[in-house]
Amino acid sequence: MGKTVRDESTASAYWAAANTFCSLKDVHVIADAPVGCYNLVGVAVMDYTDAVPYLENFTPTSLTEKEIASCGSSEVVQELIEKLSAPHRQLILISSAESEMIGSDHERMLQMKFPDVRYFSSNSLGENEWQGRDRALRWLFEQFDNRKAAAVEPGTVSIIGPTYGCFNSPSDLAELKRLIAGAGGKLKHVYPFESTLFDISDLKNSDIIVVMYKEFGSELAKLLERPILYAPFGIEETKNFIHSIGDLIGNREQADRFLHLEKQTTLRPIWDLWRGPQAEWFPTVRFGVIAGKTYAEGLETFLAHEMGMQCLFSIDGAKADNTTIREELRQKQPQFLFGRMPDKIYLAETSAATRFIPASFPGPIVRRALGTPFMGHSGTVWLLQEIVNALYDMLFNFLPIQRRTEPTEIPATKVSWSSEAESLLQELVKKAPFISQISFGRELKNRAELLATSQGKNTVTVELLQQMK
Numbered sequence: 048m049g050k051t052v053r054d055e056s057t058a059s060a061y062w063a064a065a066n067t068f069c070s071l072k073d074v075h076v077i078a079d080a081p082v083g084c085y086n087l088v089g090v091a092v093m094d095y096t097d098a099v100p101y102l103e104n105f106t107p108t109s110l111t112e113k114e115i116a117s118c119g120s121s122e123v124v125q126e127l128i129e130k131l132s133a134p135h136r137q138l139i140l141i142s143s144a145e146s147e148m149i150g151s152d153h154e155r156m157l158q159m160k161f162p163d164v165r166y167f168s169s170n171s172l173g174e175n176e177w178q179g180r181d182r183a184l185r186w187l188f189e190q191f192d193n194r195k196a197a198a199v200e201p202g203t204v205s206i207i208g209p210t211y212g213c214f215n216s217p218s219d220l221a222e223l224k225r226l227i228a229g230a231g232g233k234l235k236h237v238y239p240f241e242s243t244l245f246d247i248s249d250l251k252n253s254d255i256i257v258v259m260y261k262e263f264g265s266e267l268a269k270l271l272e273r274p275i276l277y278a279p280f281g282i283e284e285t286k287n288f289i290h291s292i293g294d295l296i297g298n299r300e301q302a303d304r305f306l307h308l309e310k311q312t313t314l315r316p317i318w319d320l321w322r323g324p325q326a327e328w329f330p331t332v333r334f335g336v337i338a339g340k341t342y343a344e345g346l347e348t349f350l351a352h353e354m355g356m357q358c359l360f361s362i363d364g365a366k367a368d369n370t371t372i373r374e375e376l377r378q379k380q381p382q383f384l385f386g387r388m389p390d391k392i393y394l395a396e397t398s399a400a401t402r403f404i405p406a407s408f409p410g411p412i413v414r415r416a417l418g419t420p421f422m423g424h425s426g427t428v429w430l431l432q433e434i435v436n437a438l439y440d441m442l443f444n445f446l447p448i449q450r451r452t453e454p455t456e457i458p459a460t461k462v463s464w465s466s467e468a469e470s471l472l473q474e475l476v477k478k479a480p481f482i483s484q485i486s487f488g489r490e491l492k493n494r495a496e497l498l499a500t501s502q503g504k505n506t507v508t509v510e511l512l513q514q515m516k
Contacts, residue, residue: 054369054389058212060179061171064141066211067183068167069102070239075136077127078107079120079153080143102211106131120146124153128161137244138164144171165190177339177365180210181263184239188267193248199273200252202296204232207250207268208259208278209240214339214407215414215421216240222423223257223278226285229309230292231301255295261341262365278422280345281353282314285423313424317431325435332356332434334383337372337390338364338407342421346385346406349427350434364407376401382441383434402437462496464507471512491515 061080068076108123124140131138138161140153147168157164167186169179184207204227209216220237227234235253236242250256256273258264268275274295279288286306293302320326334356336346340363351358359381362372373393376384380399384390385406394401405412406421420426464472472495476488494515495507504511 057175057177057365059144059169059171060174060176060182061141061143061169062212063174063176063179064167064169064183065102065105066176066213067180067239068139068141068187069105070210071187071243072104073135073137073243073245075104075106075131075138076102077124077131077138077140078105078143079124079140079146080107081109081145120149121153121156125156125160128164132161139167140164141167142169142171147172175365176212177262181266184264185267185270187239187244188247188250188270191244191247192251195248197251199254200233200235201254202231202233202298203235203253204255204257204292205236205238205250205253206234206257206259207238207264209237212408213260214342214405214412215419217415218417218420219278219422219426220259221417222420222425223259225425226279226289226423227257227292229305230289231296231298231305232292255292259341260339261344262339278341280422280426281349282317282424282427283353284345284348285427288423309424313428316428320431320435325438328438330355330357332383332438333359333381334385335359335376335381336361336406337367337384337386338362340365342385342406345421346430349430354431383437402441404433460500460505462499462505462507465509467509468495468507468512471509475512 061078065076065078068074106127108120108127128138128140140157142152147170152168154166157166167183170182171179174182206220206223206227209220220240224234224237232255236246236250238247238250250267251271251273253271253273255276256268256271257276257278258268259278261277265275276288276291279285289302289306289309290299293299332350334346334350335358336343337360338346343361343363347358347361350356351361359379360375364387369389372390373396376390376393376399377397380394380397380401382402383404384394384401385404387405387407388410391403391410394403405414418429420429472488472492475491495512498515499505499507499511502511
């Protein structure tokens with residue numbers, strides 16, 4: 048019997064192609080795809096958020112049973128091409144899983160009738176969205192490069208990576224731009240988010256390439272044969288990123304000045320929080336991450352290696368075994384979980400007290416504001432601020448507030464505890480967030496003694512405690 052896959056972690060390469068090509072302003076995508084859910088990317092939003100806006104440059108062929116079962120999709124594709132053709136508009140036809148299953152390959156037909164229209168086989172059945180984005184970015188450059196020799200413009204920096212459907216792209220992109228400018232670099236292109244086919248060739252003329260995500264973009268960056276930097280997380284990586292830009296453009300003094308200013312301004316809250324009493328909580332914080340590789344590794348780097356928090360696990364969502372994750376969350380509940388909507392569901396199934404912080408798609412989360420970065424120095428401040436505020440909120444919930452409710456019931460008679468039950472109680476309390484362990488233990492003990500009294504027992508046993516789980 049084959050393995051059952053619980054909750055697919057990534058979309059297919061079809062979505063990758065749509066999200067990549069539609070980011071270019073002068074491209075119109077024709078998706079050889081059926082009626083139904085494949086229209087969502089064109090008329091709604093990916094992951095039920097506004098991470099993907101309404102795509103006016105996307106048209107599906109809306110395959111029906113007729114095309115799939117008998118005549119194929121060639122006729123409807125030709126009709127759409129004739130309808131959508133216009134000056135200064137590049138048409139790109141992409142395949143879907145359904146069109147690939149019926150063997151729709153339009154390469155020859157396009158060469159004969161519409162030589163200006165390009166065909167991209169998304170390999171939807173064989174690749175996930177990160178593999179698909181990587182191949183789509185490289186394909187675009189290979190198709191539309193002007194074939195001229197590179198003429199590198201000193202001091203220029205281009206960013207490869209941000210496409211529709213990427214978690215937190217606007218905010219993290221804004222932080223990358225800020226760091227590049229501060230270090231003395233001149234931003235040339237953001238590809239493909241802020242590009243057109245006309246300026247794709249200019250990528251090779253950049254002095255430095257910054258790859259925003261570890262999941263994709265590296266293939267194209269290597270093809271360009273320029274120095275490559277990756278988007279930084281945490282304090283040390285960001286310092287090295289700033290210094291690297293300064294060194295590569297020959298202006299280390301500007302980078303040093305910017306870094307000195309950053310310590311006095313952007314990073315100041317980190318120092319203030321570190322000197323405050325809440326810093327004593329940091330070593331007690333247990334967190335887990337299930338996200339894209341970039342965010343999974345970046346959060347562990349900053350929170351665990353630099354802030355000294357306890358990382359229970361850091362998992363690349365594309366390689367996640369969701370059944371194992373679900374069981375692990377049931378066994379050991381972190382105080383904070385950075386993750387996806389499936390992970391939030393797993394926490395709800397166990398009534399966990401874990402604070403969930405979105406860090407990846409899929410999930411109904413809007414992240415279009417520029418003030419919620421994970422990357423760079425601004426990201427360190429925002430992340431630590433969120434955690435400290437959540438810790439204060441957690442503490443508030445356990446304050447001995449006089450509530451307008453019935454007084455808490457206490458056992459009428461004294462109840463003893465077996466040594467085994469005492470040991471189990473201590474183990475259960477250790478699983479609770481550190482700040483709330485005293486209150487949690489007191490409440491659990493009171494409930495156990497009330498249960499013993501209601502059953503006519505004068506001793507709390509392991510069996511009785513297990514009835515409360």
